[in-house]
Amino acid sequence: MKPYILSIDQGTTSTRAFLVNQDGEIVAKSQREFEQFFPEPGWVEHDANEIWTSVLACMAEVLRIGDVNAREIDSIGITNQRETTVIWEKKTGRPVHKAIVWQSRQTEAICEDLRQQGLGTMIKQKTGLLIDPYFSGTKVKWILDQVDPDRTQAKAGKFMFGTIDAWLIYKLTGGKIHKTDVTNASRTMLYNIHTLDWDKELLDVFGVPENMLPEVGDTSGHFGTTVSHHFFGYNVPISASAGDQQAALFGQACFHKGMVKNTYGTGCFMLMPTGDDAIESDSGLLTTIAWGLNGQVTYALEGSIFVGGSAIGWLRDGLRMIEATSDSETYATRVTSTDGVYVVPAFVGLGTPYWDSDARGAMFGLTRGTTKEHVIRATLEAICYQTKDVLDTMMKDAGVMLHTLRVDGGAVKNNFLMQFQSDLMNAPVERPVNNETTALGAAYLAGLSTGFFKDKDTIKARWKQDRAFQPQMETVEREKLYHGWQKAVEATRVFKVDES
Numbered sequence: 001m002k003p004y005i006l007s008i009d010q011g012t013t014s015t016r017a018f019l020v021n022q023d024g025e026i027v028a029k030s031q032r033e034f035e036q037f038f039p040e041p042g043w044v045e046h047d048a049n050e051i052w053t054s055v056l057a058c059m060a061e062v063l064r065i066g067d068v069n070a071r072e073i074d075s076i077g078i079t080n081q082r083e084t085t086v087i088w089e090k091k092t093g094r095p096v097h098k099a100i101v102w103q104s105r106q107t108e109a110i111c112e113d114l115r116q117q118g119l120g121t122m123i124k125q126k127t128g129l130l131i132d133p134y135f136s137g138t139k140v141k142w143i144l145d146q147v148d149p150d151r152t153q154a155k156a157g158k159f160m161f162g163t164i165d166a167w168l169i170y171k172l173t174g175g176k177i178h179k180t181d182v183t184n185a186s187r188t189m190l191y192n193i194h195t196l197d198w199d200k201e202l203l204d205v206f207g208v209p210e211n212m213l214p215e216v217g218d219t220s221g222h223f224g225t226t227v228s229h230h231f232f233g234y235n236v237p238i239s240a241s242a243g244d245q246q247a248a249l250f251g252q253a254c255f256h257k258g259m260v261k262n263t264y265g266t267g268c269f270m271l272m273p274t275g276d277d278a279i280e281s282d283s284g285l286l287t288t289i290a291w292g293l294n295g296q297v298t299y300a301l302e303g304s305i306f307v308g309g310s311a312i313g314w315l316r317d318g319l320r321m322i323e324a325t326s327d328s329e330t331y332a333t334r335v336t337s338t339d340g341v342y343v344v345p346a347f348v349g350l351g352t353p354y355w356d357s358d359a360r361g362a363m364f365g366l367t368r369g370t371t372k373e374h375v376i377r378a379t380l381e382a383i384c385y386q387t388k389d390v391l392d393t394m395m396k397d398a399g400v401m402l403h404t405l406r407v408d409g410g411a412v413k414n415n416f417l418m419q420f421q422s423d424l425m426n427a428p429v430e431r432p433v434n435n436e437t438t439a440l441g442a443a444y445l446a447g448l449s450t451g452f453f454k455d456k457d458t459i460k461a462r463w464k465q466d467r468a469f470q471p472q473m474e475t476v477e478r479e480k481l482y483h484g485w486q487k488a489v490e491a492t493r494v495f496k497v498d499e500s
């Protein structure tokens with residue numbers, strides 16, 4: 001048995017590679033940031049080639065750091081920022097446009113047109129998604145409209161589309177394999193999550209020829225092997241591809257309905273598996289695929305918050321109130337409350353449960369006595385309020401009670417954030433010892449396919465708690481604070497800049 005799995009976590013702001021051993025421990029890690037392009041307000045793009053070279057660099061570096069030879073790698077698991085859209089030329093492998101990132105709002109006009117055509121219900125029934133620029137479908141249409149408006153080239157089979165996993169699989173296999181998995185496909189708005197097929201009616205709506213689309217497989221399965229010149233002379237199997245939020249759900253061993261994880265990264269994403277029941281939400285949750293294993297799909301409910309930890313990046317880079325994101329905890333705990341200040345970080349609109357593309361950020365309750373400590377605390381609290389909005393909706397739609405929330409992602413190091421979250425939800429918040437649950441999830445999924453890991457119970461047995469935050473706040477206080485937040489969101493949504 002080869003002793004390691006190489007897990008690649010291709011995220012929104014950085015690429016990471018990890019070596020995971022059979023005890024489910026991370027023995028080496030490497031990380032590279034890459035450029036974010038903001039060509040217009042609200043637009044976010046990546047250079048797909050830069051992402052690819054960051055993956056190659058991280059793979060080489062993690063082997064060097066771990067002092068591991070490529071021949072010791074059992075398999076590769078890929079997990080990725082979801083929805084981000086790449087279209088490349090079949091013949092040359094060259095991207096035809098920058099990758100359009102999940103956060104980008106540049107397809108809002110296309111979305112509005114779809115809403116006007118009354119397609120919302122059909123799209124939701126088939127894909128589990130709501131019409132919003134977040135998903136890949138309108139991004140594919142947008143790129144094709146730029147480079148091939150009448151679709152002559154696309155119909156002639158000149159282009160390939162992929163989410164980031166499919167792009168990396170294509171590159172790693174030397175262009176031999178064009179494949180994705182069900183979790184990534186379920187975020188495209190082109191895939192029918194019930195029939196498990198690319199949907200012809202949707203492809204027509206978006207003007208996307210089927211020949212551009214990748215094959216769709218189980219999350220844990222066969223995605224080809226690396227070509228040896230990319231992997232130090234070895235052909236290593238790629239055995240998993242999973243959207244990063246789904247990989248985190250798996251890595252957190254949330255295998256049953258009622259087990260919920262929330263990831264606090266750039267945005268926040270809360271997922272709960274619902275078994276073979278694709279629960280449709282009327283309150284703004286998404287119905288999505290948690291994973292595909294052995295030909296069997298598990299569904300999930302998801303709440304997506306577009307601005308989570310990145311609001312703390314804004315305090316640092318935009319407002320310059322802090323030098324490092326970790327300073328936010330120090331400042332927040334210098335005051336005992338926000339003194340009535342609320343920050344609504346709707347910088348790119350609001351996701352679940354509001355789905356308001358036009359909303360923009362706001363701050364309320366300012367007085368002459370407001371200090372930066374209050375603003376910083378209010379920004380951290382906003383992450384928790386948004387999470388409560390999503391959680392309450394999820395519990396109601398699924399008809400379950402929350403016992404405990406499992407958390408991960410870059411911002412969970414912040415103890416103030418975690419304690420306030422627990423207080424606000426009146427439930428324990430469990431932080432795992434190993435916060436790299438996304439990478440671990442991808443490693444587990446890869447290892448299940450090759451026999452490196454025995455079964456899902458092995459993963460459950462390896463989950464260890466670092467700290468459980470217990471609720472301490474009085475009910476009256478909690479309700480008062482949350483009521484203030486609800487009023488702030490309402491007021492934010494009323495305010496619209498007149499662009500005429």
Ligand SMILES: Nc1ncnc2c1ncn2[C@@H]1O[C@H](COP(=O)(O)OP(=O)(O)O)[C@@H](O)[C@H]1O
Pocket residue numbers: 011012013014264265266267308309310311312313325326327328329409410411412413414
């Ligand atoms: N101590 C902290 N307190 C609050 N937010 C933090 C802290 N450390 C990191 N963050 C936030 O966490 C995010 C990074 O988390 P990460 O999981 O690496 O994100 P992603 O995978 O989306 O790139 C950043 O937006 C950063 O502002």
Ligand SMILES: O=P(O)(O)OC[C@H](O)CO
Pocket residue numbers: 010011012013080081082083102243244245265266267269
């Ligand atoms: O890269 P992350 O961790 O911000 O995750 C992004 C999500 O997958 C977007 O849906």
